[in-house]
Amino acid sequence: MPLVAVAVAALAIGFEQIVQWKYGPMGLIAFVALTVGLKARNTAISGVGAVILVMLLAQSG
Template identity: 70%
Template sequence: MPLIAIVVAALALGFEQLVQWKYGPLGIIAFVLITVGIKAKNTTCGGIGALILVLLLTQSG
């Protein structure tokens, strides 16, 4: 069980670094909002984070 937690944490950190590298500080803010929204079960917070991330994805494409 601890091995799975370590792997999940490593993947989350890797994804966070990828978002920061590709989308900058605004990408990290969006990622944090999504994470906080999921953990707090707050759909507004998660939705705002997802909207920011979608806007960043469409802007760079």
């Protein structure tokens, strides 16, 4: 079980680095807001993070 947790954490950190590299600080803020909102079960914070990420993705496309 600890190996699975380490693998998931590594994937999350890798994804976070890719978002920060491609979308800059605003992408990192959006990813953190989405993650914190999901862990805290706060729909407002996770919704704001998701909307910002979608706007960044739509802008780059």
